[in-house]
Amino acid sequence: MSYKLSILIITYNHEKYIQKAIESVRMQKFFYDYEIIVADDCSNDNTINIVSQYKAIFGDKLKIFSNPQNLGITKNYESAFSKCSGDFIAVLEGDDYWNSDMKLKLQMDFLINHPECSMVFNKIIAVFPDNSNTAIQQFPDNVAYLLFNTSDLVKNNFIQNFSGCMYRASAIRNIDSSLYNMLVYDWMINIVVSQYGLIGYLPQPMSVHPVLVSGTWSGRSELEQLAIVLNCLDKYNSFLNYRYNSEFMENKDTIYRRINEIKKITG
Template identity: 40%
Template sequence: MTDESSHFELSVLLVTYNHELYIERALDSLFSQDFSGAIELVVADDASSDATLKRIQRYEGRDARFTFKYLSPVANLGITRNYQRGFSACLGRYVAVLEGDDYWSSPYKLTRQARFLDQHWECGLCSVNYFVFNEDDASFVSRVKRSDGYRLLTARDLISDNLVGNFSTCLYRKSALETLPAELFDITSYDWIVNICVARNSLIGFIEEPMSVYRVHSRGAWSNVARIEQLEQQLSLIPEYDQLTRQLFHASFAKLQRRLRKAVLLSRRGQSLGTVARALAWSATNLEQFIPPVVVIVLKGLTPPVVKKIFLKIIRRGGGI
């Protein structure tokens, strides 16, 4: 452990909640980083009921670079309040975030991000491209096309398209986190609005090489929410976020609202059409059992080819074929 006066070039905020299935992969990726300085590891566990903390404790003493700091166990705070205390507890000049169900795919991630911020004083945050790993079909897809370059993003860019995507891609200047408005933590806040607030005072650097993995799985706080619910939740938060940022980005938020409303409407129509299609598919499959074969043959012969194609499309979309 260390006293409050000790200096760290880097703090890593490890945010966990019932991540025992994933935490060792996350920690292995952290301990494999080639960062040469002292690292403060701040463990912000949100009252896990599984073996997450025990598995973290097994890593103590493995690497002399790391000093462990465990935040006091309390009742479940929820994501927003847990991040608030985590950010406050970090002492390093730079603060990286690693969520317990994600992991880093490059051992050079922290070094490259720190070097980027050393060279780009216009940026309060450096993010990286990342892979989205879907557990259901074991697929990896990079968030954007891979390259050796970087982009500079503004708050308006993030409102239009949250390219940063998740906290595990982020390395912050501690000074940038200290400018976050206190009321940010009185509302539901995820990486998106945190980074928009950071970008009120600085640019965001985005390295286009994928160096992190965002895991989509059924236990995820966000990834297990149905798509239409994600859209509706984001839509409901926009007025609060617009007010929080003093309507500085009102035009951008309003444009996003229009896009989200259209997306919700299309999703609802898709759900309705899917229900109808499944019913038609069930009817087609089951009615055939009760119609004499000769009648089925005659009906098939009399049905125009175009109608057959349309009906088959409906069945295949809605009937799970």
């Protein structure tokens, strides 16, 4: 049976980073059929011009879509997912990159061999402005893979980044369109996708997320980030009809404890 992968690159004003992102796609040792979907959310810099230069390399496999007006991250993902025609979807945000040429092959092989999984993610490395780095996922390295379920992810958002993820496209297409009427990040989309199968984890560090001082998320203080998550928790809980209420409440308690710790430190 033949399979097709959609490589979805999400961009918005990523002219400083997009070349590295696309080069990390170009280096992949990958033998399945694929397409590259670039979904640009009305960038006002040179992002699209840089991406367009790769038409000469990828030809018709590269499809570029630029929104005539800014949709925002949630609606841009909704639009972008709808343009993917593959059996699987790998996401790469335009300011991230993959640091292993086996990333796509290992993930796609895993999903083909594990039909019980709706998605898979790999260890993601966060790189800070001082060039220090840390693994986002603190799981054992001496395993072939790990499996998680929705309850695990609701209690703790251990993925935290789209660029380490590959999805079974059928799960993405099953997402209720009303989800995109909320402000949703990777966490909630991953929670919903996990309704259709287990979450696989590969311990290889194959994705890099530069933590940008000017980032829409990383540019906020920890208190601001926690406040946003708290606001999302109740909305997500309601969207899921409170099926995971105890897990959401456990997560909320953890956040309140962390907020109190910060306030004690800062006085």
